[in-house]
Structure formats: C-alpha cells, structure tokens
Amino acid sequence: MTATDGRPHVVILGGGFAGLNAARGLTKAPVRITLVDRRNHHLFQPMLYQVATAALSPGDIASPIRSILRKQRNVEVILGDATAIDANARTVQLADGGSLHYDYLIVATGARHSYFGHDEWEPLAPGLKSVEDALEIRRRVLLAFEEAERESDPRRQQSLLTFVIVGGGPTGVEVAGALAEVRNFALRRDFRHINPRSATVMLIEAGPRILATYPDELSDRAVTTLRSLGVEVRTNTMVTDIKPGAVIAGNWTIPTCTVVWAAGNMASPILKTIGCTLDRQGRAVVEPDCSVPDHPELFVLGDAAAFHQEDGTTVPGVSPAAIQMGDYAAKIIRAAVTPKRGATAPRPPFRYWDKGQLAVIGRGHAVADIGKFHFSGILAWLAWVFVHIFFLIGFRNRVIVMTEWAFAYFTYQRGARLITGETSEYSIAPRSKLPAGDTAPKLPAART
Amino acid sequence: MTATDGRPHVVILGGGFAGLNAARGLTKAPVRITLVDRRNHHLFQPMLYQVATAALSPGDIASPIRSILRKQRNVEVILGDATAIDANARTVQLADGGSLHYDYLIVATGARHSYFGHDEWEPLAPGLKSVEDALEIRRRVLLAFEEAERESDPRRQQSLLTFVIVGGGPTGVEVAGALAEVRNFALRRDFRHINPRSATVMLIEAGPRILATYPDELSDRAVTTLRSLGVEVRTNTMVTDIKPGAVIAGNWTIPTCTVVWAAGNMASPILKTIGCTLDRQGRAVVEPDCSVPDHPELFVLGDAAAFHQEDGTTVPGVSPAAIQMGDYAAKIIRAAVTPKRGATAPRPPFRYWDKGQLAVIGRGHAVADIGKFHFSGILAWLAWVFVHIFFLIGFRNRVIVMTEWAFAYFTYQRGARLITGETSEYSIAPRSKLPAGDTAPKLPAART
Numbered sequence: 001m002t003a004t005d006g007r008p009h010v011v012i013l014g015g016g017f018a019g020l021n022a023a024r025g026l027t028k029a030p031v032r033i034t035l036v037d038r039r040n041h042h043l044f045q046p047m048l049y050q051v052a053t054a055a056l057s058p059g060d061i062a063s064p065i066r067s068i069l070r071k072q073r074n075v076e077v078i079l080g081d082a083t084a085i086d087a088n089a090r091t092v093q094l095a096d097g098g099s100l101h102y103d104y105l106i107v108a109t110g111a112r113h114s115y116f117g118h119d120e121w122e123p124l125a126p127g128l129k130s131v132e133d134a135l136e137i138r139r140r141v142l143l144a145f146e147e148a149e150r151e152s153d154p155r156r157q158q159s160l161l162t163f164v165i166v167g168g169g170p171t172g173v174e175v176a177g178a179l180a181e182v183r184n185f186a187l188r189r190d191f192r193h194i195n196p197r198s199a200t201v202m203l204i205e206a207g208p209r210i211l212a213t214y215p216d217e218l219s220d221r222a223v224t225t226l227r228s229l230g231v232e233v234r235t236n237t238m239v240t241d242i243k244p245g246a247v248i249a250g251n252w253t254i255p256t257c258t259v260v261w262a263a264g265n266m267a268s269p270i271l272k273t274i275g276c277t278l279d280r281q282g283r284a285v286v287e288p289d290c291s292v293p294d295h296p297e298l299f300v301l302g303d304a305a306a307f308h309q310e311d312g313t314t315v316p317g318v319s320p321a322a323i324q325m326g327d328y329a330a331k332i333i334r335a336a337v338t339p340k341r342g343a344t345a346p347r348p349p350f351r352y353w354d355k356g357q358l359a360v361i362g363r364g365h366a367v368a369d370i371g372k373f374h375f376s377g378i379l380a381w382l383a384w385v386f387v388h389i390f391f392l393i394g395f396r397n398r399v400i401v402m403t404e405w406a407f408a409y410f411t412y413q414r415g416a417r418l419i420t421g422e423t424s425e426y427s428i429a430p431r432s433k434l435p436a437g438d439t440a441p442k443l444p445a446a447r448t
Numbered sequence: 449m450t451a452t453d454g455r456p457h458v459v460i461l462g463g464g465f466a467g468l469n470a471a472r473g474l475t476k477a478p479v480r481i482t483l484v485d486r487r488n489h490h491l492f493q494p495m496l497y498q499v500a501t502a503a504l505s506p507g508d509i510a511s512p513i514r515s516i517l518r519k520q521r522n523v524e525v526i527l528g529d530a531t532a533i534d535a536n537a538r539t540v541q542l543a544d545g546g547s548l549h550y551d552y553l554i555v556a557t558g559a560r561h562s563y564f565g566h567d568e569w570e571p572l573a574p575g576l577k578s579v580e581d582a583l584e585i586r587r588r589v590l591l592a593f594e595e596a597e598r599e600s601d602p603r604r605q606q607s608l609l610t611f612v613i614v615g616g617g618p619t620g621v622e623v624a625g626a627l628a629e630v631r632n633f634a635l636r637r638d639f640r641h642i643n644p645r646s647a648t649v650m651l652i653e654a655g656p657r658i659l660a661t662y663p664d665e666l667s668d669r670a671v672t673t674l675r676s677l678g679v680e681v682r683t684n685t686m687v688t689d690i691k692p693g694a695v696i697a698g699n700w701t702i703p704t705c706t707v708v709w710a711a712g713n714m715a716s717p718i719l720k721t722i723g724c725t726l727d728r729q730g731r732a733v734v735e736p737d738c739s740v741p742d743h744p745e746l747f748v749l750g751d752a753a754a755f756h757q758e759d760g761t762t763v764p765g766v767s768p769a770a771i772q773m774g775d776y777a778a779k780i781i782r783a784a785v786t787p788k789r790g791a792t793a794p795r796p797p798f799r800y801w802d803k804g805q806l807a808v809i810g811r812g813h814a815v816a817d818i819g820k821f822h823f824s825g826i827l828a829w830l831a832w833v834f835v836h837i838f839f840l841i842g843f844r845n846r847v848i849v850m851t852e853w854a855f856a857y858f859t860y861q862r863g864a865r866l867i868t869g870e871t872s873e874y875s876i877a878p879r880s881k882l883p884a885g886d887t888a889p890k891l892p893a894a895r896t
Contacts, residue, residue: 040867057505064865066638076640079594146527190514192524417512419488
C-alpha cells in the first residue's frame, strides 16, 4: 500500500492550525498528501468562547477543511477517525477498518480537556474544545436563565443564576468575562421575574493567580477588570468534587447548575499507540526537529507535542506555536524529498518564536504581554481583535465576524442566543430538561 | 388562578408569526399576556431551507422571542411545552405540571410535516420545520458527499450522490434548487475522487404539477428553471415506501441515501384537546372571527387554523396569512377589553388579503404570482429577496443575512458548511455514521 505514483505519501492527522499549515507548506513539494480529520471543518478555537457565550455562530469561526485546501491539488482530505499508528510498519489505522501507509506522518491531533482522573465530572462540567462543546455550554447558560425566570424556590433560583468557571487560564478568563457581559447587558431587560444582573459569575483557580503564564502585574490587572465586570475571582481554590447542583472546593460548597471546565488538557489518546515517551498531559516528547525518537519520518506538532526548549520550559499550547510547528515540519519534509539532498538533509532545530500573548477579558478589555511590553485595556483589546480577525481563516468569516462584533459592540446584544438540540441527559441541573422539569411555573396568583 | 390584578389574562401558545403579531398587536391593550413557546426563538421559517443547504447559520434567521418582545412590558415569555387545553375551565396544561388560566387564548402552534400515516418514514426522510430539522438535513447532505468521496463501490457511490426531495410545493422547490446549486457551484472543486456535478437532485411530486397553488404557466416556468439547474422533476409520482437506502414509487425504486420530506403538514396535536372540529390536516375549523365554535375567547391562528373563505378555499398556510390573523385577533381582543364596548363589541369577520405568492428556485431565479402579475426570473428573485429581508425579524439579522448573501452571490460559496452534532441513529444511510461506517477508504494503491 505504499505510494505507487513515485511521490512520497505524507499523511497528516488533524486539520487544526498545525496540520493545516503543514499541508499548505507542502503545496509545491513533490509529495502526495492525505489529511485526515474527524470533523469536516477547521475550527478557529481562540474564538470558540464567543460561540459558547452566544456572540457568534459556529459557521463564523469554522470553515470546511476541503474548501480551505481546495486549490492545493496534491492534498486529499478524508473525513475519518484515526485510531492507531504503527510507527514501524508506517501505517495509520482508521476506525472504519481502512488504513493508510505513509512515508511521512504528521500527528497534529491536538488535545481535549481533562478532568484529572475525574471523568465523571465531564457531563456536569463541559469543557470548551469543539463546536458541540460550545453549543452545549450556550444551551446550558441560556436554559439556566429561562428556568430561573420560572423558579419559585429562591434557593434553587439562585443556584440556577450561579455560573462557575473552573480554571483561570486564558479560556476561563475569556468565558468569565463574556458571561459577565451577557448578564450585565445582553439579557438585561428580557426577563420579568429575575434580574439577570443578580446572577453570579465565579472564576475558580487552584493556583495562586489567574493567567499564570502572564507577568504578575497583568494577572492583577485581569483580576481588577474581572471584578469591575462583577466576576467573583477565587484563587488558591481547588475543586475537589462536582455533583449535580453543586461544585465542592474543600469544605466550601457552591450551589450551581452551570459549570464550565477550563482547567487542564490531555493530548489525544492516539499518541499512546506510537510507543514514544508521553508527558503528564499525554503529549509526545519530541526531538528538536519535532519528530519522535528513532522515527525521523514521524512528527508530532501543536498541542499534541511536548517540545522542551533550552530554557527548560515547553512550547505553550497556543495557535502561534502550532502554526510555526506546521511550517517547520513542512520545511523539513520539503528538504528531505528534494532529490539532491534527500533524507540526508540537515535538520536545524525548531525554535518557537514567542510573539507574546494576548487574553481578552471583555468588551474593550484585554491584557497583552508582548516582549518587553505589558499593557492592558482598550489598546490590548484592539490588538486582540485585529490579530484574531486577521488570522481568522476565510474572507467571508472576517466580514461576518466584523459585522457581528460591530453589532455586538454598539448594541451590547448577542445575536446567536438560540437554544437548540436535545437537552443533555447529564445536565448538572437534573431538572433542566425541556419541558422545564418539575419547576413550578409562576402562576398569575403568585404574582400579586 | 384567575388574573388578580384586574387585567384580563391573554395566553398565547406559539411564538411564530401569528403568535408574535398577536402579542405585538396588544402592546397598548389593558391586558396581561403570557406567551408560551417550546423554543426560546422565533424562527423565520421561509428561509429555513437556506440553513438546510448551508447558506445561512441558524442564528441568522432566528431571534430569541424574549428579546423581540423585551420592550413590551405587558408580556411575559415562558419557555414551556403546552400539552392540553381545557376550553371550559379556560386553562392550559403545561408539560412540567404547571397550568395557566386565561381569559383569552390564542393557539398559534403551527404544524409539523406529516407522513400520511407512515411515521416510520420520518427518521429516513426528515422534514424542514425547525432549526434542528435544517441542521440534520445539512449534516446528511454534506456527509453524503464525504462518504461518496471515499466509497469504492460505484453503485453505492451513486446512491450517496442521489438526493430526493419529496413534495413539489414551495419548500420542495426551494430545497431542490438550492441543492442543485450546492452541487453545481459550492462543492465544485472540493473533492478528488467524485465530481459533485455528477450528483442527482430529484424532485418528486404526486400531483400533476409542482407549485400547484400557482398559475400553470409559473409551474411550467419553475420546471424549466429547475431542469436548467440540473434537477430531475418527476410529477404524477406517488412515493409508496421509503426504506434505508431507497425511495420506492410504485414499481420504481430510486437508490438514495438522502431524502428530504416536503410533502404535507399536520397541525400540532394540542388542537385535539380543544374538542372542536378538525380538518384532514388536523387544523381547527374556525369561525369567521378565527375563534372556535362556542368559545369566542379561544382563537386558533396561522397554520393551526382551517379558515374557510367565501370562495370555498381555505386560507393558505403562509406567513402573511399568519401575520394578518395575529393582527386581527389582537384587534378583536383590544375591542373586547375596552370598558365601553366590552364583550359586546362586534366582530367583523377576518379577511385574508392575498398579497400574492413568491417562490425562489435558485440564484437569480424565482416565480411570482402577485395579483394580475405573473412573472419569473431575476425580477421575481429580487422581489423575493427584499420582501424576505424586509420581514426578517431583527436589524442584526438583516445586516448579517445581506452580507452572507452578497458573499454567496458573488462567490457561489456557502459559508455554513459544517457537519456538527451526533450522527442520527436513524440515517437512511445506515453506514453514514461517523466514523464513516465500513466504507472502504480509497487507498493509495487503489488510485493508480
């Protein structure tokens, strides 16, 4: 099953930033590329929280991988689920029974959120990695307000209006800030029996400070901004259990029906089948050329890779790093398939160029840590907006997202506030199924 | 449980065109309104086919009912499922066990598609009434192309590339035209092993002609346009069975994995609980004032009502009729609650003002039947676009939809081509689950 048309066969697992950029980097290379992804779309994950908080529609931040690569004739896109890698036989097993033989393999399968061994928490506290995750969170948040509107028991009403975000990294901060704005502005006048402003948005971080990868002063700035938006920030608070209706941190019980999990990742399980060393987050420990030991033809990129830098740190799991790794692997393969140099081509080690980090907190608020510059507020926010719009794949999406943002910015409204899909069987609010469980509707008599 | 603040209590079931307009018509009336809907959003159904064919996102054609009515302080919106009406006790039963007492009731619960007693067809041939319906159809259509790309058996490949729309009314025509365009343009260069243009789009109508409510010449014009787009139109063809993998019409079997049902409606079941006469489509036969016999306080509007006009025809189930009925019922109630005239207020009969009908067939093609004017082509299409954008609820949606359309029009691309959500257990293509069932992937060797 080796390539029969002479061209080496490059198989890419994952159509995220790393995989997509690797494919594009091989546009002119004399190779045949097969890109396999479980989904048909590339997702612009940095803005996924905007879908979860009803500002954008999924279509605004995702494009079909096929159409992104339509003009690159040496790529074939397969919608499929890779289940195992045989690094010695150089084959990838697909869930449908098929298999692909490769000359070069790029594993860019990313990561899912992890619950530190408490997988039973997942149905109660969804994470934010896929479009489905985002829609599920959006559905739960909007349903919680709907139910609270009809709830007569004040204690349960308050727990319906309590939103807990676990994890004070960029995602947690972005979700907390966005939820605070939904509460403060978007829903302000929609209800008759509850005041959405009375809702509690709580950000819980186990460590001593949020945005731990940022300089201290920016962490502090973020806390100040979040508090000004009305978010309760609790650091040094370790979640010890999540039950239907409550989050437990040590001997502190927080009654809540809506929890968002933004703490901790685990790289995709397929890496286990390579047989290389994995770190605590399940990431493959890679060589300076992003390949795994003894397999110069097998690269692991992006969130799936643990790349140790000279300073002892590992390359962070952010999109710029994934993009750079994708470009790098493409360059290495281009050199290796050049007749003249061939496999003997030297491999200068990968170097992550840290352009800095940006985290948005809310409308007009962000923190930026760019080289020597640490700044926050509207300036950082504008930087964030334009960096992200610029990288957002697809002209259409740029236009639409800009329109939606202009709309959201000037009206404080959120356009994508739809509750769709089946109600999950495993909501943290067991009574949040539609029809609205056994909550007593507010009856006319009850209103006098 | 009667109103205790003196104001009569108007309960409205359904936030569609009829219910929403009835509520708005009572803005200044001395009444207390409770609008109950199973969904949190009003859906602009006339453009739902655009979601099913990946041109628009659900958020573009739906707005939360709460925010539409947020400024109308005499309305309370309840997300809930009304299950039964006790016309004598004047109460509405909710699925969650609660109940609402009313002084006036407006039933505007619309219709679902019906399978003429063959409910077992539903999982195989989804209809197009809700956002979920549209997303399911979009998912099946896009998945069919994905599977065909990897299918090695040419016969199954062709059945994957055959799309059958059952029912030649406006919805069927719109879906058929839009699918033809997806095939002709949007996907043109995305695949490596199949040519999307080789896909078959078939429109099946049991009656002698499509768009039966239109003048003959416009039906013919529609057929010509559909054929020019490459749609196979079969009239006088009655579907006798739908099986996994095939649609059967008499002794003709059409191998297909994707069927869209656009043939026939059934009004919502709650009407059965009123105890009034229902017609064959389950619609409540209403009096000239849109109320049901012996219950002047109970109105049935829109697709849920069978309103017989003097000319013997019934008012068609189109949005303009629903809007007019909503306005009418509001007017009647306004008069009835005016202290001076009170319940004795005369009730001039409802008259449906037929502004004409418009059906879009494809990019730049539509047919219009407006009074004495019958026209088609680009002019009718522009009329359709502007009428629909104009009525589309919400400023934001107008802007976004216009942007998306401009984009789609000038690039032939479809922006919302995402495959999301769980794969239905009951796909007509039993093998279309992700991972892609047991279809053999195209292997390198197979490609030489």
